[in-house]
Amino acid sequence: MSTNPEIANSIEAAGLQTNYHDVGQGDPVLLIHGSGPGVSAWANWRLTLPDLAQHFRVIAPDMAGFGFSARPANYTYHMNNWVTQAVGLMDALDIQQASIVGNSFGGGLALALAIKYPERVNKLILMGSMGVEFPITEGLDQVWGYKPSLDNMKALLDIFAYSRALVTDELAELRFKASTRPGFQESFSSMFPAPRQRSVEMMASPVEAIQALPHHTLIVHGRDDKVIPLQNAYTLHQLIDQSELHVFGQCGHWTQIEHAKHFNQLVINFLQS
Numbered sequence: 001m002s003t004n005p006e007i008a009n010s011i012e013a014a015g016l017q018t019n020y021h022d023v024g025q026g027d028p029v030l031l032i033h034g035s036g037p038g039v040s041a042w043a044n045w046r047l048t049l050p051d052l053a054q055h056f057r058v059i060a061p062d063m064a065g066f067g068f069s070a071r072p073a074n075y076t077y078h079m080n081n082w083v084t085q086a087v088g089l090m091d092a093l094d095i096q097q098a099s100i101v102g103n104s105f106g107g108g109l110a111l112a113l114a115i116k117y118p119e120r121v122n123k124l125i126l127m128g129s130m131g132v133e134f135p136i137t138e139g140l141d142q143v144w145g146y147k148p149s150l151d152n153m154k155a156l157l158d159i160f161a162y163s164r165a166l167v168t169d170e171l172a173e174l175r176f177k178a179s180t181r182p183g184f185q186e187s188f189s190s191m192f193p194a195p196r197q198r199s200v201e202m203m204a205s206p207v208e209a210i211q212a213l214p215h216h217t218l219i220v221h222g223r224d225d226k227v228i229p230l231q232n233a234y235t236l237h238q239l240i241d242q243s244e245l246h247v248f249g250q251c252g253h254w255t256q257i258e259h260a261k262h263f264n265q266l267v268i269n270f271l272q273s
Helices: 041-045 079-092 105-116 138-144 150-160 169-179 184-191 197-202 207-211 230-239 260-272
Strands: 009-013 016-023 028-032 057-061 098-103 121-127 217-222 243-248
Touching: 009 079, 016 041, 016 079, 028 041, 028 079, 028 105, 041 057, 057 079, 079 105, 098 105, 105 121, 105 207, 121 260, 138 150, 150 169, 169 184, 207 230, 217 230, 217 260, 230 243, 243 260
Parallel strands: 028 057, 028 098, 098 121, 121 217, 217 243
Antiparallel strands: 009 016, 016 057
């Protein structure tokens, strides 16, 4: 039994061995993490899982190339394959429909999944979300272009978080060590090669398809986000007919960490409404 809290259950999802957390009971909610170096579902959602699990069955997988899911030698890191993995996980767990909470990269993935498999999605929550085209920010370019070093990780944490109280040497050390685990940087560096604007476009869904989404959608964004521009949230709010928007002040890209309790309650209220 692993003592690492990032490692939980393992199941084959669309042919890919997938590490996932599965906690709580009730209506299923799928949490899809972002794309920072060394990220895992646990690192992304550790403050979200306990609160949501009091009301729902919460599933948080490591997507292919991240965390402790498999990294097949010839795997193509592309939106279509990540969507296939996510739906494959739902199939493997016999979940016909789930609400989806997507963070950044995970928001783009959630949108793509809802467009391709609308009947599999109940409600959508998009947090600091990708999924529409935008000129890549300097912050995102630095995140995706990360080269492992403690100083580089400290610089990234400064980009991610609004409050320096969160950006401790201890956190930087933990995230740096996570980014240098065997296989982590190899898969990460192959996902978003320069010029990285192409990856922003790969993660975007067609505007007409987003406009056609029938799902109730909550859009959440940090006003001071340096990674994904706040304009993305306004664009998605305009495109998705049944959407509502919540913007947190004094908040960077880590809404679920910087304003954890408020974010969790916002999600719970929305999913229960």
